[in-house]
Amino acid sequence: MVERSPSTLDLTYAALADPTRREILRQLRLTEARVTDIARPLPMSLNAVSKHISVLERAGLVRREIRGRDHFLTAQPAALAEAERWITDYTAFWEHRVDALAAHLESRQQHPAPEEQA
Amino acid sequence: MVERSPSTLDLTYAALADPTRREILRQLRLTEARVTDIARPLPMSLNAVSKHISVLERAGLVRREIRGRDHFLTAQPAALAEAERWITDYTAFWEHRVDALAAHLESRQQHPAPEEQA
DNA sequence: CTTATGTTCAACCAAGTGGTTGAACATCTT
């Protein structure tokens, strides 16, 4: 019942967990686009797309610039940095362990410890 | 109503979107652990933790090995590869664009010489 | 055999998600 507000990392990963939202981001790699432009190729209502965009916006992955009645969206790839770093740090930890294991095995192969057996 | 089954990427990002599950993964960096071991430091019931572990398992991020009554969990960092690649590919696209823009501006500023390549 | 330990299953609940439709609001065009 503590209901803390979700962290940036939570929001980012949750936003990326939906294929429609990833598709929207992919669409925004090329250029900015209006809500309607983004919705056109997607197999759902404009309102549904509008909701997806809010999720992306809340996660900081997309920024909105209102010009007249049009809302132009641009992707904010920098917002992915934290999410990427979590994974790379995590896997880096493993690569270190694998390296250590490899080094250990190699050293044992070259100078076999007498009290251990393969 | 088409209700396709969620992709691996969906499952992975959804699994990472919860701080409890990230904490579980962090705990499993060091060594394998039993469900009870994982649950002990967490501020929720064992059953809740059991559910979180299922989510991680369904995403392939954790593997379970049953020995007697104990279920030993090990992290599977390789399962993060696809999720990481999506982000790196995405941001790489941007870095390319930024590089291209920088090169363009620089070449225009410096000289009519078309020698780009740092 | 009986009891304690480790884990899941099942039912429940409140809140969130991903979609819908219909209305409202804002702005551009005629």
Place this chain on the structure above:
DNA sequence: AAGATGTTCAACCACTTGGTTGAACATAAG
């Protein structure tokens, strides 16, 4: 002013999620 276009807001719905409790199941230990 009137109409068309772009977008959000609000209500609704089915489903999922993250938590709970209580029971059941599986195995280890006395």
